[in-house]
Amino acid sequence: MKKSNKDNWSGRIDHHENRSSFRYHQIVDLVNIHTTNPSPNTCAIIGFECEEGVRRNNGRLGAAQAPNAVRSELAKLPWKSPETTRLVDIGNIQCDGNELEQAQQQLGDAVAETLTKEMTPIILGGGHETAYGHYLGVRKFIGEKASLGIINIDAHFDIRPYNEHSSSGTMFRQILEQDNNCSYFVAGIQRYGNTQELFDRADTLGVTYEYEENMHIGNMDKLTLSLENFINRHDAIFLTLCTDVLNAAFAPGVSAPSPFGLEPAVVRSIIRTVTSHKKTLSFDISEVSPSLDENNRTVKLGAYLTNEAITTFLGGKIHDSSS
Template identity: 70%
Template sequence: MDNLVKKVKEGIWSGRTDHLENKESFRYHQIVELAQLDTLDTEGKACVIIGFESDEGVRRNKGQIGAAKAPNELRSELAKLPWHVSSEKYVVDIGTIDCTGNDLEKAQQQLGDVVNQVLTKKMTPIILGGGHETAYGHYLGVRNYIGKAAKLGIINIDAHFDLRPYDEQPSSGTMFRQILEQDENSSYFVLGIQRYGNTQALFDKADELGVIYICEEDMHGEQLVQVNKAIEEFFQNNDFIMLTLCTDVLNAAFAPGVSASSPFGLSPNTVRSIIRIVSSNEKTLSFDISEVNPLLDENNRTVKLGAYLVNEAITSFLN
């Protein structure tokens, strides 16, 4: 299995050191352990970081490539953050899956294999994409782990449905249609949909496939009470949950470095709140972040925000 992933570059997990022995002063770079998948110690509660270097799906979807650069950039920013989790819990980085050439389908299957192995070891996969095609490999691993009969709920924080046809080939815009048409025990809930970021045909397809969705304009202020109720109902109707974040859901003022930015997006605080609620639920198995594009970023703002949101997921899973 270890031949599927390449090791993390030396120096990625580095940063300021306030104290060498006092764990209350530690940052991520002092906590994260580098390990191989086959030798992971399953004692104790842990999150396992998996990189997925791919923007082949974005290229096929005629988007702006560059998200393949995100995993290591996210690691570098995450490394600097203070650690606020109890000492018996930890984070392991097992490396990165690289989508070589145009063989997206192979890379997604490899990601699925690794996610399944991590879940089998009773650990929590934290996947750093990559284009949002990351989510399909993520799904393959979760479904393999829970079996065909379990009800899987997919929560996607996203401006777009990603329900486009995949007759010619899959892309970063087709994953959830692939899942819903191939897996009768899956259900799909999207938070942050942009009314003018999706065609009417995609809204119609969402209705046809039974997709639950809440538009961005309905996710502000007091409306969030109803959003939280909808999330809770979705949990009740499913056996397991996987969480995926497409960072183009964020307002472009906060996240300019994404593959498809929007001036009408969610605030970081709203996205953080959703991540906390979903990741802290015992039914949630895993998390991925996608579409951070360092090549389009301004002063590393989006990468830094992405790392903060990954931290929210890790902290919620472990606390």
């Protein structure tokens, strides 16, 4: 784990003492996860500087630069959470060469330790292979017998074969074929972004999905109900966002830009719905690629969406309908 650089957390200061005037860079604490004490009501930033999975998947590179770039945009945003809350940054995990699986295991260990210390992991990828390391940590924390639900906001299923090697396009198939206590919901699937074989495989694996074309801000009630029903069937949930789900007009700096992607307001609504639930343990954002961006638009949007997750996590939980 590489300690985060304080230079990533800087910005305007409106007041040095009045907390209601503070921005992220005035709130965040850089900590060592191994030595810090348990800290409820805390979100913990974990960076995953890795794009080996994207490279193996023949995608456009650049996502390894995202964790620090997103931090720099988060730093400028106003801090809106209650005084009893806290934000910490535990640093970055780096992928050495092509050692993807080792980096994913390191991420899993960091996520599990963060959860054990009563903090909420906020993971800044990285390619979407980030999600497999995220999964390893959540599963380690909740144990093998607990029912785990994965909610993915994505244009793609990411359930390709992994016979030769894993990548940013295989991780959810890896999870579903290796974990009998796990289910998978994808919101934002594009009809022409996935082959028919992948749709057939999704049906075989029992994947729940919603098409991008059905998802707009005036038609969210049905999706919200589906998400809540999915959440209520599981003991724990984690949320993952692949930014290639967004319309390329808003997010050009991603591995696989989409002309028919979702509007940011729709993604924000899903994030709020899922992270407001008491069963949701963690969040990751992946495939922001600063080197492919235009005027920092995708990085800034990624920071704003991450802020939605943090603010909702720290703003209070709702109870599921079964409790």
